[in-house]
Amino acid sequence: MCGEAATAFLRALPKCEHHLHIEGSLEPQMLFELADKHGMKLDEAMYSTIPALEERYRNFANLDDFLAYFNKAMDVLIDESDFAALAHAYLKRVHSDGLVHAEVFFDPQAHTGRGIALDVVVRGLKKGLAQGEEEFGITTELIMCFVKHLSVESAQQAVVEMQPYVASGDVIGLGADSSEKDNPPSKFASVYDTAREVGFPRLTMHSGEEGPASWVRQTVFDLGINRVDHGVHAADDDELLDELAARGTFFTLCPLSNVRLRVHTSVSESPIPKFLEKGIKFSLNSDDPAYFGGYVLDNYLAVHDAFGFDKATWRRIAQNGIDGSWCSDERKAAMSARLDKVLSEWEGKEI
Numbered sequence: 615m616c617g618e619a620a621t622a623f624l625r626a627l628p629k630c631e632h633h634l635h636i637e638g639s640l641e642p643q644m645l646f647e648l649a650d651k652h653g654m655k656l657d658e659a660m661y662s663t664i665p666a667l668e669e670r671y672r673n674f675a676n677l678d679d680f681l682a683y684f685n686k687a688m689d690v691l692i693d694e695s696d697f698a699a700l701a702h703a704y705l706k707r708v709h710s711d712g713l714v715h716a717e718v719f720f721d722p723q724a725h726t727g728r729g730i731a732l733d734v735v736v737r738g739l740k741k742g743l744a745q746g747e748e749e750f751g752i753t754t755e756l757i758m759c760f761v762k763h764l765s766v767e768s769a770q771q772a773v774v775e776m777q778p779y780v781a782s783g784d785v786i787g788l789g790a791d792s793s794e795k796d797n798p799p800s801k802f803a804s805v806y807d808t809a810r811e812v813g814f815p816r817l818t819m820h821s822g823e824e825g826p827a828s829w830v831r832q833t834v835f836d837l838g839i840n841r842v843d844h845g846v847h848a849a850d851d852d853e854l855l856d857e858l859a860a861r862g863t864f865f866t867l868c869p870l871s872n873v874r875l876r877v878h879t880s881v882s883e884s885p886i887p888k889f890l891e892k893g894i895k896f897s898l899n900s901d902d903p904a905y906f907g908g909y910v911l912d913n914y915l916a917v918h919d920a921f922g923f924d925k926a927t928w929r930r931i932a933q934n935g936i937d938g939s940w941c942s943d944e945r946k947a948a949m950s951a952r953l954d955k956v957l958s959e960w961e962g963k964e965i
């Protein structure tokens with residue numbers, strides 16, 4: 615377990631989160647409350663009690679096993695205030711973790727597919743994020759993800775429907791998530807072409823979480839995407855890592871997620887030290903904190919437990935997180951100044 619000094623230091627570091635599915639921050643408590651609010655009867659076999667659900671969350675067999683719960687729980691998100699409450703609760707929770715900037719994923723198809731209007735989803739999320747920004751000073755951006763388990767046509771439609779929110783600046787990026795099995799990146803190349811036509815300023819993709827290094831190669835070199843969500847299997851190909859380092863490809867790593875979804879048996883199997891050695895830039899993220907046993911700081915603490923990095927290494931990780939953010943240069947400068955201040959306050963102190 616992390617000592618007191620390391621915990622205080624890691625909490626104080628200004629942190630940026632780039633891989634957070636807002637639907638994955640739906641805590642069991644809120645899930646049961648929203649079901650009550652809407653008079654919904656939850657499936658007893660999946661949702662009996664909060665402790666039983668939490669126990670189930672500790673025993674996912676793989677990504678698809680988790681996705682069954684992730685996609686079911688969000689049925690309780692119905693009106694604008696539900697989405698606003700969810701986004702606000704996330705920012706409130708991570709404020710105490712020292713988070714200063716959040717780039718938040720959401721899955722529009724998962725909501726429109728069950729009859730929730732896109733405007734309800736986006737307006738609700740924006741409202742909750744704006745309220746949190748004002749209260750906690752955390753800057754935020756929204757990134758839509760299309761889901762790989764539905765068709766290419768469905769993804770195309772979701773991307774085109776987002777156009778007004780891209781034009782207004784409410785949604786700044788496109789990602790792709792959900793089941794990776796049998797879904798190579800190349801299958802979705804046309805969706806990213808459409809996203810470029812629609813004017814999405816930023817592109818990312820979940821890749822190499824369960825899939826092989828060659829799929830990370832496809833994502834970056836064939837689809838022209840320079841941010842990779844997860845991407846841990848890129849570590850199986852040293853030559854690829856060298857190419858990605860040279861290209862400045864940015865990875866959003868989720869160490870606790872990888873353990874819960876059995877990509878690794880423990881955080882110590884994570885390729886983080888190899889990425890550092892190769893000069894790969896990355897951030898540390900929670901993915902779906904309500905399901906994977908921790909928010910952003912918990913991920914930093916787990917990495918420190920596993921590898922015991924020194925302050926200079928942590929500074930580098932935090933600085934890369936700032937530099938890799940999709941925010942203004944002014945915002946990056948402010949976050950960098952805060953990082954410098956924290957490091958100077960910790961000068962001469964052990965962690």
Ligand code: HPA
Binds near residue numbers: 638791820901902
């Ligand atoms: O880790 C993930 N991988 C793929 N899809 C997801 N949707 C939520 N979390 C994830």
Ligand SMILES: [Zn+2]
Binds near residue numbers: 633635791820843901
């Ligand atoms: Zn994810």
